[in-house]
Amino acid sequence: MRIDEMIAAVQQELGIGVDGKAGPETWGAIYKKICKVTQAEMVQVVGALEPVDARSEKTIATLLPEVQPFARALVQKASANGMTIKILSGLRTYEEQDALYAQGRTAPGNKVTNAKGGFSNHNFGIAFDIGVFEGAKYLGDSPKYKAVGVLGMELGLEWGGNWKTIVDQPHYQLRPVWAANMTERDMLAELRARKASGKGAYS
Numbered sequence: 212m213r214i215d216e217m218i219a220a221v222q223q224e225l226g227i228g229v230d231g232k233a234g235p236e237t238w239g240a241i242y243k244k245i246c247k248v249t250q251a252e253m254v255q256v257v258g259a260l261e262p263v264d265a266r267s268e269k270t271i272a273t274l275l276p277e278v279q280p281f282a283r284a285l286v287q288k289a290s291a292n293g294m295t296i297k298i299l300s301g302l303r304t305y306e307e308q309d310a311l312y313a314q315g316r317t318a319p320g321n322k323v324t325n326a327k328g329g330f331s332n333h334n335f336g337i338a339f340d341i342g343v344f345e346g347a348k349y350l351g352d353s354p355k356y357k358a359v360g361v362l363g364m365e366l367g368l369e370w371g372g373n374w375k376t377i378v379d380q381p382h383y384q385l386r387p388v389w390a391a392n393m394t395e396r397d398m399l400a401e402l403r404a405r406k407a408s409g410k411g412a413y414s
């Protein structure tokens with residue numbers, strides 16, 4: 212067995228993206244599994260969770276309590292690496308998601324999403340989008356999105372930049388432990404069911 216085949220088999224077993232190359236996502240998953248650290252402990256590894264900038268905090272307040280420290284940790288980790296990011300988008304209601312889905316279809320504008328209400332991780336408070344800034348200037352396109360992506364994966368976040376279908380570099384989500392080996396589709400179905408029955412996304 213070649214080393215890349217071995218890594219691919221380990222990735223398969225860990226339920227993460229399979230590409231046969233052991234990058235930060237793979238090492239993060241191995242670390243979590245072998246060292247048996249919880250997601251909360253992963254954040255503590257990073258350190259202080261003081262409030263970040265007001266704009267980000269406004270968005271962070273819409274996220275589930277389990278996700279909030281990760282968003283703050285990402286802002287702080289980016290800052291420690293010389294990059295300014297803000298959390299620009301968090302929870303969206305099903306109605307807000309439907310309105311976004313209509314854009315470029317039945318409403319004016321360009322298509323911005325393929326997800327209807329209930330089919331985006333943003334509808335459950337487990338996902339957020341960042342913006343990279345240079346001073347006060349927002350950068351919609353910058354190599355820094357990739358650099359921040361690596362930091363996010365080190366925290367144990369899933370990064371949209373790794374997605375195969377629609378690459379979404381500003382996007383991050385905190386996958387619940389029960390969804391470790393699930394497809395995105397199955398995870399969303401379970402999240403909808405939990406929301407409908409009032410069961411927490413991370414319980």
Ligand SMILES: [Zn+2]
Pocket residue numbers: 333338339340379381382383
């Ligand atoms: Zn997003």
